[in-house]
Amino acid sequence: MQAAVQAGNPPDVAYHTLQIPQLYFLDVLEDVTDVVEELINRYGAVVPVAAERNAFIEGRWWAVPFISNSGAWFARKDWLDEAGIDPASLTDYNSYRDAALQVSDPAQNRFGWGVTVNRSGDGHGFITHCIQCFGGRFVDETGERVTFNSPETLAAVQWLAETYTSPEFANMLPPGVASWTDTSNNEAYLAGTLGFTSNAFSVYAQAKRDNNPVFPNTAVLQSPMANSGERLHSGGNGWFTIFKGAQNADAAKELILYMLDPANFTTMVKDGGGLFLPAYKNLWTDEVLSVDPNFATLQELIFNETPYTGQAYPASPNAAIAGIDSQSITSQMMANVINGSMTAEQAVEDATQKMVQIFEELGLPQS
Numbered sequence: 001m002q003a004a005v006q007a008g009n010p011p012d013v014a015y016h017t018l019q020i021p022q023l024y025f026l027d028v029l030e031d032v033t034d035v036v037e038e039l040i041n042r043y044g045a046v047v048p049v050a051a052e053r054n055a056f057i058e059g060r061w062w063a064v065p066f067i068s069n070s071g072a073w074f075a076r077k078d079w080l081d082e083a084g085i086d087p088a089s090l091t092d093y094n095s096y097r098d099a100a101l102q103v104s105d106p107a108q109n110r111f112g113w114g115v116t117v118n119r120s121g122d123g124h125g126f127i128t129h130c131i132q133c134f135g136g137r138f139v140d141e142t143g144e145r146v147t148f149n150s151p152e153t154l155a156a157v158q159w160l161a162e163t164y165t166s167p168e169f170a171n172m173l174p175p176g177v178a179s180w181t182d183t184s185n186n187e188a189y190l191a192g193t194l195g196f197t198s199n200a201f202s203v204y205a206q207a208k209r210d211n212n213p214v215f216p217n218t219a220v221l222q223s224p225m226a227n228s229g230e231r232l233h234s235g236g237n238g239w240f241t242i243f244k245g246a247q248n249a250d251a252a253k254e255l256i257l258y259m260l261d262p263a264n265f266t267t268m269v270k271d272g273g274g275l276f277l278p279a280y281k282n283l284w285t286d287e288v289l290s291v292d293p294n295f296a297t298l299q300e301l302i303f304n305e306t307p308y309t310g311q312a313y314p315a316s317p318n319a320a321i322a323g324i325d326s327q328s329i330t331s332q333m334m335a336n337v338i339n340g341s342m343t344a345e346q347a348v349e350d351a352t353q354k355m356v357q358i359f360e361e362l363g364l365p366q367s
Contacts, residue, residue, distance in 0.1 A: 001014075001023070001026075001028055001243065002026045002028050004243070005027075005028040005243055005244050005245055008245055010028070010243035010244065010245050010246055011243060011246070012242065012243070012246040012247065012248045012249065012251065012252040013240055013241070013242050013243075013246070013252035013255060013256065014240070014241055014243070015066060015238060015239070015240055016238070016239060016241070017236065017237070017238050017239065018239070019054075019317065019319075019322040020054045020055045020057070020062055020063045020239060020241075020317075021054065021057065021316075021317045021318050021319050021321075021322060022319050022322040023062070023063075023241065024057050024062050024319075025318075025319035027244065028243055028244050029062045029063065029241055029242070029243065029244060030062075030241075030242040030243065030244055030246060030249060031060050031061070031062065032061050032062065032063065032064050032240075032241070032242055032253070032256075033060045033061040034253075035061075035064050035253050035256055035257065036061040036064055036065070037061075038257065039064070039065075039257070039260060039280060040280070042280075043260070043262075043278075043280035043281070043282045043283050044280050044281035044282035044283070045280070045281045046065050046279060046280060046281075047068060047235070047278070047279060047280065047281050047284075047302055047303060048068060048234045048235040048237075048302045048303065048304065048307075049234065049307040050234040050235065050236075050237070050307060050308065050309055051065045051068070051235075051237045051279060053307060053309055053312075053316040053317065054237065054309075054316075054317055055237075055239065062241070063239035063240065063241045064239060064240040064241070064256050065237050065238075065239060065279035065280070066237070066238050066239060066240050066256070066259065066260065066279060067237065067238040067276050067277060067278070067279050068235040068236070068237055068238075068277050068278060068279040068302050069200065069201060069235060069236055069237075069238070069274070069275050069276065069277055069298075069302075070200075070201070070233070070234075070235040070236065070277075070298050070301040070302050071125070071198060071199060071200045071201070071223070071233075071236070072198070072199075072201065072204075072220050072221060072222065072223070072297065072298070072301065073096070073196060073197070073198050073220075073221040073222070073223055073224075074189065074196070074197050074198075074199065074203060074204060074218050074219070074220060074221070075087060075099075075195060075196045075218070075219045075221055076103070076194070076195050076196075076214070076217055076218065076219075077217055077218065077219035078217040079103040079110065079112075079195050080099070080103060080195075080219070082103070083099070083102050083103050085099050085102065085103070087219050087221055090221065090224075091224070091225050092133070092224050092225050092226075092227065093130060093133060093159070093224045095224075096196065096224050097113065097163060097169070097172075099112070099195075099196070100112025100113040100172045100195055100196045101113075101168075101169055101171065101172045103195040103196075104171045104172040104195065105171075106171055109193050110193065110195060111171075111172055111173060111174040111175075111188075111193055111194055111195065112172040112194070112195035112196055113163070113169070113172040113173055113174070113177070113195075113196060114174060114177075114185045114188055114189055114194035114195070114196055114197035114198075115177075115185065115196070115197060115198050116177050116178070116180035116184065116185065117160060117164065117178075117331060117334040117335075117338070118177075118178060118179055118180050118181070118331060118335075119328045119331040119332070119335075120180065120181050120182045120331070121182050121325075122180075122182050122185060122198070122199065123180070123330075123331050123334075124325045124328070124330055124331055125198075125310070126198055127160065127330040127331065127333075127334060128310055128311050128330060129223060129224075129232065129233075129310075130156050130159070130160060131152075131153050131156040131157070131330075132226065132232050132308075132310075132313060133156070133224060133225070133226040133227060133232060134152050134153070134155050134156035134159065134226075134227055135150075135152035135155075135226070135227060135228065136148065136150055136152040136153030136154075136155075136156055137150070137152075137153075137313070137314070138311045138312070138313075138321065138324065138355070139311075139312060139315055139321060140315070141314055141315055142315060143312055143315030143316055143317075143318050143320075143321060144315075144318075144320075144359070144364045145359075145364075145366060146352060146355045146356050146359055146366055148348070148351060148352045148355055149348055149349055149352040153348055154344055154345060154348050157333065157334070157337060157344045157347065157348055158344045160334060160337075161334070161337045161338060161344055164177075164178065164334075164338050165338055172195075174188055174193060174194065178338065185197045185198075185199060185203070186199060186202065186203045186206070189203050189207075189214065190203065190206060190207055190210075190212055190214060192213070192214050198223065200236075200275065201273065201274035201275045201298070202275055204218065204220065204273065204274055204294070205272070205273025205274055205275050206273075208273050209273060220294040220297050220298075221297075222297065222300065222301060223301075230306055231304055231306060232306060232308045232313070233301050233304055233308055234301070234302065234304050234306070234307065234308040234309070235277075235298075235301060235302030237279060238279075240252075240256045240259075260280075260283075262283060262285075265278070265283065266283075266285070266287060266288065269288050269291065270291050273292075274292060274294065274295065274298060277295070277298060277302070284299060311324055311325070319362060320358055320359045320362045320364055323358040323362070324355055324358065327354065327358070329351050329354050329355060330351065332351070333347045333348065333350065333351040334347070336350065
């Protein structure tokens, strides 16, 4: 996209889920404040808070929030019932892990723990959330100083390493989980072999669309609670962006407003299977909430009062933070521990130094 802008031949408008701070840093975006302000005037405040922290930069909007969505944990409620486990009793990561072990039975091709720490979007998101829940932070409140190497981060890495290497938990690990990609957990859950997985609502939407027998037996759960008692989650966003030098910017703005007209947008929500939800408060109508009983859980996730921004938390995202997953630093860290090439302490220090290098290369000195 940067090459297209520099060549003077960008698309007029695109829908995507890319990092807006990174695109802003690359100077490929047109200011769309007028469009967002018109949408807020029509449909209420943007939700979630994270949308503003991603796309409202230096007092201007650089992307138009189009949809919101959220990941969740999905569990086989029939397996939980058989084990006498009430989903409401699941709170932190330890309780999720214990329940996953309890419902596992390799002889029946049942594996409770359907999440990976391998290089993938799912893996990076899971590692990040676990570290944050243990109290680790990637950066300070400014978002400009790396604070990754801490006792809290180390405790999370040790917990993850124990999960994937200890004989105590071997029965709950699906075959090949250490090499899973982004589609692997979807495939395994839809095949009926997983008790728990964490994913975007794509796995739920596909099960519903295909009348998969796992669908009526799926419980939608909030993500594990942090050790502090906080809920560290928020919705994600899909964006419309108009690119710098676009030849038909006015038409692009008209298209965006048309797509968000409830006459068009609500129909897409009904067919979206939970992947396609409103990004503006007043578009969360009773009609939308009645589409699926689990949309209420999604609404709770998306409206979470804690403005959780993933690796940037408690700061706002920026281009340096976006570079952490671009270089797969957290998944490499876990690979180093699990394969025995580094201790947990060495792997955390190694990951920290790689993050420091990214920040310093982008003009954020760390010493």
